[in-house]
Amino acid sequence: AQSVTQLGSHVSVSEGALVLLRCNYSSSVPPYLFWYVQYPNQGLQLLLKYTSAATLVKGINGFEAEFKKSETSFHLTKPSAHMSDAAEYFCAVSPDFQQTGANSKLTFGKGITLSVRP
Amino acid sequence: GAGVSQTPSNKVTEKGKYVELRCDPISGHTALYWYRQSLGQGPEFLIYFQGTGAADDSGLPNDRFFAVRPEGSVSTLKIQRTERGDSAVYLCASSYTGYNSPLHFGNGTRLTVT
Numbered sequence: 001a002q003s004v005t006q007l008g009s010h011v012s013v014s015e016g017a018l019v020l021l022r023c024n025y026s027s028s029v030p031p032y033l034f035w036y037v038q039y040p041n042q043g044l045q046l047l048l049k050y051t052s053a054a055t056l057v058k059g060i061n062g063f064e065a066e067f068k069k070s071e072t073s074f075h076l077t078k079p080s081a082h083m084s085d086a087a088e089y090f091c092a093v094s095p096d097f098q099q100t101g102a103n104s105k106l107t108f109g110k111g112i113t114l115s116v117r118p
Numbered sequence: 119g120a121g122v123s124q125t126p127s128n129k130v131t132e133k134g135k136y137v138e139l140r141c142d143p144i145s146g147h148t149a150l151y152w153y154r155q156s157l158g159q160g161p162e163f164l165i166y167f168q169g170t171g172a173a174d175d176s177g178l179p180n181d182r183f184f185a186v187r188p189e190g191s192v193s194t195l196k197i198q199r200t201e202r203g204d205s206a207v208y209l210c211a212s213s214y215t216g217y218n219s220p221l222h223f224g225n226g227t228r229l230t231v232t
Binding site: 004006009036041042043044045046049090092104105106107108109110111 | 121122149151153158159160161162163166174209211213219220221223224225226
């Protein structure tokens, strides 16, 4: 079984400040981990993914995330927030296909809404 | 190229009615997923197709929910005897293989049961 915990439902930062969105996972099998972003009235877009290669993953729009197995975490960061980063962010987990043969079914967290203040 | 297309974008129906939601995946994608997103929640898995067959339907909440993909492309999610608790955004996603390939999501169908 797999699950994702995203603590807090809303994060507010000032433009130019560090963005940190937390994600902790639980998985009985080796995981793949993902961050998706959802802008208003749009579909989910993949920001970045961890697939058992490098533990520090760089994504689009300056975001990155670090897989820490000892902490079962996959927190999302961006050094300097832009107004355009305001959106809802979802962390998700799926089984590592290479090690489990399982399909790419994703289990999502509840999401975090990021607001950026001018 | 075209992304995943879902129709209608909005559907309002009365309690007890039957509804069909359609998903057109990206051409060539063999895997297709349906998710449901309730207000304030993340998407919850419903069903996964590999080609024409439902490889995993463990997320369907009860037997009022059914989905088909007869030709391995377009999929229809069918809900019988709708209930107010079925109100949510229904998301469709497709991927090239379903194994370690990224999911591409549509914009969803917002279903409101009155």
